[in-house]
Amino acid sequence: MWKPRSLLRSLFLLHFLLLLLYSVLPLVSAQVSNATTWNTLSGNPPLVIARGGFSGIFPDSSEKAYIFGVTASLKNVIVWCDVQLTKDSQGICVPNVKLENATDIAQNNKYKSKSYQVNGVQTDGYFSVDYTLKDLRSNVFLVQGDHSRATTIGKGFEILTVKDVVNTTSPQGLWLNIQHDAFYTQHNLSMKNFIRSVSTTVNVSYISSPEASFLRSIKTDINPKITKLVFRFLGKEEVDPSIKQTYGSLLQNLTSIKTFASGILVPKDYIWPVDPTSHYLQPHTSLVSDAHKVGLEVFASTFQNDIPISYNYSYDPVSEHLSFIENGNFSVDGVLSDFPLTSSAAIDCFAHMGLNAPKKVSMLNPFSDYNLYRNPKFNEKVSLLTLSEFLNFTQGHTSLLGVVIIIESAPYLAREQNLSVIDAVSDTLSKAGYDKPGTPNVMIQSSDSSVLLKFKEKTKHGISSQMQLCRSTHLFRVLELMVSSQASLKQPIDTEGTDA
Numbered sequence: 001m002w003k004p005r006s007l008l009r010s011l012f013l014l015h016f017l018l019l020l021l022y023s024v025l026p027l028v029s030a031q032v033s034n035a036t037t038w039n040t041l042s043g044n045p046p047l048v049i050a051r052g053g054f055s056g057i058f059p060d061s062s063e064k065a066y067i068f069g070v071t072a073s074l075k076n077v078i079v080w081c082d083v084q085l086t087k088d089s090q091g092i093c094v095p096n097v098k099l100e101n102a103t104d105i106a107q108n109n110k111y112k113s114k115s116y117q118v119n120g121v122q123t124d125g126y127f128s129v130d131y132t133l134k135d136l137r138s139n140v141f142l143v144q145g146d147h148s149r150a151t152t153i154g155k156g157f158e159i160l161t162v163k164d165v166v167n168t169t170s171p172q173g174l175w176l177n178i179q180h181d182a183f184y185t186q187h188n189l190s191m192k193n194f195i196r197s198v199s200t201t202v203n204v205s206y207i208s209s210p211e212a213s214f215l216r217s218i219k220t221d222i223n224p225k226i227t228k229l230v231f232r233f234l235g236k237e238e239v240d241p242s243i244k245q246t247y248g249s250l251l252q253n254l255t256s257i258k259t260f261a262s263g264i265l266v267p268k269d270y271i272w273p274v275d276p277t278s279h280y281l282q283p284h285t286s287l288v289s290d291a292h293k294v295g296l297e298v299f300a301s302t303f304q305n306d307i308p309i310s311y312n313y314s315y316d317p318v319s320e321h322l323s324f325i326e327n328g329n330f331s332v333d334g335v336l337s338d339f340p341l342t343s344s345a346a347i348d349c350f351a352h353m354g355l356n357a358p359k360k361v362s363m364l365n366p367f368s369d370y371n372l373y374r375n376p377k378f379n380e381k382v383s384l385l386t387l388s389e390f391l392n393f394t395q396g397h398t399s400l401l402g403v404v405i406i407i408e409s410a411p412y413l414a415r416e417q418n419l420s421v422i423d424a425v426s427d428t429l430s431k432a433g434y435d436k437p438g439t440p441n442v443m444i445q446s447s448d449s450s451v452l453l454k455f456k457e458k459t460k461h462g463i464s465s466q467m468q469l470c471r472s473t474h475l476f477r478v479l480e481l482m483v484s485s486q487a488s489l490k491q492p493i494d495t496e497g498t499d500a
């Protein structure tokens with residue numbers, strides 16, 4: 001699991017650097033899509049919910065994660081906090097009831113591990129119920145709890161209270177997840193009182209919990225015009241400790257959920273199940289439509305760019321998003337995401353562009369060292385894209401800024417095989433009409449300067465400096481395509497992929 005994640009991470013960082021390069025961050029946060037129609041319950045675009053801020057990069061729930069999450073996302077991003085209570089009833093944002101999961105508390109011998117019942121299971125760990133806010137502040141720091149992610153980005157971040165989060169980021173929306181009301185109740189701490197008190201100064205947009213009894217108990221305490229209650233489903237075999245029923249059985253009666261909640265938050269595979277052995281996507285369930293029929297909003301969790309996803313998405317997190325928000329039948333009402341920038345781009349840029357169409361892929365497995373393989377089903381219908389097919393494809397997309405063509409093996413092919421890649425590429429470009437004014441720009445990239453000099457003699461194509469958000473992210477998709485074909489170009493057979 002480590003290697004694919006680090007590879008996906010570097011692809012993600014490349015994406016990210018390109019976005020920064022073209023200064024599109026302000027554009028992303030400045031616009032909310034006008035997109036015509038959405039099959040969400042309200043008809044509005046789906047929401048982006050930033051789990052612990054931009055937790056895919058920075059330590060979950062840290063100031064930097066929240067600030068960056070808000071800056072890099074759609075303007076109406078909802079900021080998510082996993083609330084834990086301290087001994088003195090302060091609500092802090094830490095992703096796990098065991099503080100050592102995402103803080104450095106276990107490295108400080110001032111603190112002691114304890115053993116408590118959590119959902120009926122005896123659990124060892126460091127718990128906030130044993131410490132006051134003052135005990136934890138300035139002594140315990142948030143760290144990256146997921147060790148397959150970079151642990152060096154962002155250190156020394158103090159634990160934040162819910163009010164701190166609102167104060168430092170002024171998010172348009174705040175989502176409080178109360179994962180363990182029953183546990184805090186055992187320790188004589190009241191989540192209900194905390195919600196009451198925080199609601200006097202802050203507008204809480206959503207409160208979620210996997211404990212049905214907790215949501216029922218606060219229903220009369222919240223203003224339904226400001227705060228929506230969301231029932232969180234965990235694994236189908238897991239049991240809601242407050243009512244001793246499995247989530248699988250609770251799913252059978254959405255009408256009864258509607259009596260205490262206005263929405264549900266479900267793992268992604270409740271909507272698009274993935275076959276555990278083949279990793280292919282199975283047909284979608286009817287959950288979103290069924291829930292919408294009884295008036296429940298549906299939120300899907302958790303979207304992460306750095307976890308291998310079903311083959312059907314070709315490892316493209318945007319494509320995964322599109323299957324949840326734009327598939328012709330339904331759209332979820334929001335996505336819980338560790339990478340809210342990707343979610344924002346999927347909603348605001350890639351949706352409604354017809355990009356969800358299947359793509360042809362090369363059969364080489366350039367990333368097999370990292371356990372990332374091409375979809376084996378495509379082995380049955382191997383079809384490489386020729387350069388002219390590629391250019392026809394790109395010409396059909398008028399919003400495209402340009403195409404990038406990477407040429408690496410030209411001298412070898414000229415010398416050893418008597419093939420001129422340069423002639424072949426420039427002929428194909430002119431046949432496709434790319435040498436006429438008004439056509440998309442063509443960028444030629446090569447690590448061999450003689451290739452570029454030859455092209456300079458032949459053509460006048462340059463690089464435009466005018467960029468728009470959709471265009472530059474679009475450009476990234478082209479680059480991504482090229483990155484993979486560049487990797488495969490090292491293998492002679494794939495040079496057949498051009499018109500040479």
Ligand SMILES: *[C@@H]1O[C@H](CO)[C@@H](O)[C@H](O)[C@H]1NC(C)=O
Binds near residue numbers: 034
């Ligand atoms: C969005 O819709 C409004 C009202 O219809 C229109 O004035 C505006 O130009 C649209 N914006 C974009 C980016 O299409």
Ligand SMILES: *[C@@H]1O[C@H](CO)[C@@H](O)[C@H](O)[C@H]1NC(C)=O
Binds near residue numbers: 100101102146147
């Ligand atoms: C924190 O919890 C998550 C989810 O249970 C787990 O995957 C991760 O390994 C834990 N990390 C640490 C440092 O305990």
Ligand SMILES: *[C@@H]1O[C@H](CO)[C@@H](O)[C@H](O)[C@H]1NC(C)=O
Binds near residue numbers: 163164167
């Ligand atoms: C919010 O931050 C400001 C300035 O940093 C501070 O003066 C104020 O007391 C804070 N408010 C709360 C509720 O923490």
Ligand SMILES: *[C@@H]1O[C@H](CO)[C@@H](O)[C@H](O)[C@H]1NC(C)=O
Binds near residue numbers: 186188
């Ligand atoms: C909670 O309060 C009850 C009654 O006041 C008391 O018996 C119990 O020991 C308390 N539990 C804890 C963990 O403080």
Ligand SMILES: *[C@@H]1O[C@H](CO)[C@@H](O)[C@H](O)[C@H]1NC(C)=O
Binds near residue numbers: 201202203226
């Ligand atoms: C909360 O929402 C209400 C109604 O939308 C608004 O009038 C009020 O200013 C908001 N309060 C805060 C603290 O944002």
Ligand SMILES: *[C@@H]1O[C@H](CO)[C@@H](O)[C@H](O)[C@H]1NC(C)=O
Binds near residue numbers: 255256
């Ligand atoms: C589902 O729940 C509703 C409301 O609680 C109840 O009236 C109804 O009988 C339940 N349906 C089934 C099939 O259990």
Ligand SMILES: *[C@@H]1O[C@H](CO)[C@@H](O)[C@H](O)[C@H]1NC(C)=O
Binds near residue numbers: 282
């Ligand atoms: C996923 O891909 C496999 C193999 O191509 C295909 O059989 C399956 O129908 C696809 N799943 C969906 C939901 O499209």
Ligand SMILES: *[C@@H]1O[C@H](CO)[C@@H](O)[C@H](O)[C@H]1NC(C)=O
Binds near residue numbers: 327329
């Ligand atoms: C939409 O629903 C129809 C009928 O329920 C089904 O045939 C079709 O495959 C669905 N399309 C998608 C993209 O899920």
